[in-house]
Amino acid sequence: MERKITKQVCVGGVPVGGGARIPVQSMTNTDTRDAAATAAQIRRLAEAGCDIVRLTVPDAEAAESFREIRRLVPDVPLVADIHFDYRLAVMCADYGVDKIRINPGNIGSEDGVRQVAEACLARHIPVRIGVNGGSLGKPLLAKYGSPTPQALYESAMGHIALLNRFGFDDIVISVKSSSVTATAEACRFVSENCEYPLHIGVTEAGTRRMGIIKNAAALGALITSGIGDTVRVSLTDDPVEEVYAARDILMALGCPGHTGMDIVSCPTCGRTGIDLCSLVAGFEKAVRDEGLASLDIKVAIMGCVVNGPGEAREADVGIAGGRGEALLFAKGEIIRKVPEDGITAALIDYIKDNFVK
Ligand code: SF4
Incomplete structure (x- = not known):
């Protein structure tokens, strides 16, 4: 710019x-x-x-x-x-x-x-x-x-x-x-x-x-x-x-010196099998509470396996929702399945383990 x-x-x-x-x-x-x-x-x-x-x-x-x-x-x-x-x-x-x-x-x-x-x-x-x-x-x-x-x-x-x-x-x-x-x-x-x-x-x-x-x-x-x-x-x-x-x-706007966590999440639709709106809101709050918001990483939180895996793979870490569960991705690879009530914790733990020095 x-x-x-x-x-x-x-x-x-x-x-x-x-x-x-x-x-x-x-x-x-x-x-x-x-x-x-x-x-x-x-x-x-x-x-x-x-x-x-x-x-x-x-x-x-x-x-x-x-x-x-x-x-x-x-x-x-x-x-x-x-x-x-x-x-x-x-x-x-x-x-x-x-x-x-x-x-x-x-x-x-x-x-x-x-x-x-x-x-x-x-x-x-x-x-x-x-x-x-x-x-x-x-x-x-x-x-x-x-x-x-x-x-x-x-x-x-x-x-x-x-x-x-x-x-x-x-x-x-x-x-x-x-x-x-x-x-x-x-x-x-x-x-x-x-x-x-x-x-x-x-x-x-x-x-x-x-x-x-x-x-x-x-x-x-x-x-x-x-x-x-x-x-x-x-x-x-x-x-x-x-x-x-x-x-x-x-x-x-991508202004130099203003980096921070970029959370990509889908708008939800009839395919969404998890409560994505609450999940993203809860994740955002956890990120702030844990002092992780300034990390310069991209996190994808997607509702299904149609567009989800693509976005999740582009991100440093992400999930693609299924019915009552999600696939956890990192750097393009599937890590594991996570139950819906453990998604935020799984993301936060992964971020802490891999991106916090
Ligand atoms: S990622 Fe899946 S659930 Fe989310 S809006 Fe797109 S198709 Fe719907």
């Missing part, structure tokens, strides 16, 4: 852009003023595979709490999300933040932008300009009538110009909408017209099912065109689910 090579920035040791592996991001939904709860959620996100975690810093109390959060999680790259008040950005820069998300046009005077730019320059902290359809400025809304892709793009360019005025260039851009097509088109405009890395994803995408579908559609369209340097899958759900979804989408 060819990628557009953007300018690279570094977020607490994680490179973003310049052809680097696409890092996964998410955002805490705890009260930032509760440092212990926020730090615990940051840890959960990092354990789930989140590379960069953002947290909101709405006031000075939250900024002071950020200082403690930084102390509690010194090893996870953290982004402070700040609106309207440049002083909070300067405080977070002092307290060791790794990136700031801010829209320079919305944080007060030009002098405030200058102070943020200077604080970030001095500490090599990049800034993400995050333009969202829902918070587009009034002049652009009046000009375009709605948050069109062109309006999102123009807004981003305006914020970039403000930062550039103070010699600041370590910029990441996002232009997001709740519409898949508007998000993709706005990202294409930005990608065609500037070299800054792009943070991509559909914002306010909804609950788990539709949110994942919308994000997969947008990320698929963009990443297969070579666009996108870091992702967030926004969901109305536990943020850990955002991380799982983002990782799975990047894995499905």
Whole structure:
């Protein structure tokens, strides 16, 4: 997959852009003023595979709490999300933040932008300009009538110009909408017209099912065109689910550095002789519980001997169901017959014995 090579920035040791592996991001939904709860959620996100975690810093109390959060999680790259008040950005820069998300046009005077730019320059902290359809400025809304892709793009360019005025260039851009097509088109405009890395994803995408579908559609369209340097899958759900979804989408797209277990299973039909739906769901859960999801292997779970053996043979390990039992395959060879209630255990045991170092 060819990628557009953007300018690279570094977020607490994680490179973003310049052809680097696409890092996964998410955002805490705890009260930032509760440092212990926020730090615990940051840890959960990092354990789930989140590379960069953002947290909101709405006031000075939250900024002071950020200082403690930084102390509690010194090893996870953290982004402070700040609106309207440049002083909070300067405080977070002092307290060791790794990136700031801010829209320079919305944080007060030009002098405030200058102070943020200077604080970030001095500490090599990049800034993400995050333009969202829902918070587009009034002049652009009046000009375009709605948050069109062109309006999102123009807004981003305006914020970039403000930062550039103070010699600041370590910029990441996002232009997001709740519409898949508007998000993709706005990202294409930005990608065609500037070299800054792009943070991509559909914002306010909804609950788990539709949110994942919308994000997969947008990320698929963009990443297969070579666009996108870091992702967030926004969901109305536990943020850990955002991380799982983002990782799975990047894995499905074959993005380098995002390998993991590929489970191939058939849609079932009248031939299916075992309870395949429950079997696959149970197997997926067991894989996660046993910490095997990151193994770069293909597992085929097929309902019958028509297409089953073919897929199972192509996989590292697999089963083809019969009536109340299944054939266990590995590397193209039949290993043995397994009763239906022992299939998950047989697969898990085989994987542990053969693929876990
Ligand atoms: S693999 Fe067999 S059971 Fe599954 S959908 Fe195909 S024909 Fe039906």
